[in-house]
Amino acid sequence: MSINHVIINSSPxxxxxxxxxxxxxxxxxxxxxxxxxxxxxxxxxxxxxxKQLPSVSWIEIVxxxxxxxxxxxxDLGN
Numbered sequence: 370m371s372i373n374h375v376i377i378n379s380s381p382x383x384x385x386x387x388x389x390x391x392x393x394x395x396x397x398x399x400x401x402x403x404x405x406x407x408x409x410x411x412x413x414x415x416x417x418x419x420k421q422l423p424s425v426s427w428i429e430i431v432x433x434x435x436x437x438x439x440x441x442x443x444d445l446g447n
Contacts, residue, residue, distance in 0.1 A: 374400040377428075379410045386411075386418035395427035404433045 375398045382403070385391040394401055408430050412419045422428075 373398060374402070376402045376404065377407070378404075379407045382407070382411055382422065383418045386421045387416070391421070391425065401428050402431050403428045405430055406433065 377394070381394075382391070385394060408422065408428075411422050
């Protein structure tokens with residue numbers, strides 16, 4: 370069973386961008402969604418990941434309007 374569509378959070382993006390291995394992501398998945406909050410979290414800093422992420426062509430930035438109650442209960446903040 371292959372997984373073609375993923376929603377990715379900041380940690381794997383940061384690690385793979387900083388290690389110059391981000392090209393693995395589109396090799397594994399056909400649709401990579403990045404919540405706008407994750408995009409902001411990665412690009413707000415002044416580092417390699419923040420400079421590279423805006424130029425990658427394989428992500429789709431999406432707005433998240435509703436958070437599932439189960440996830441909201443984690444109280445992760447912004």
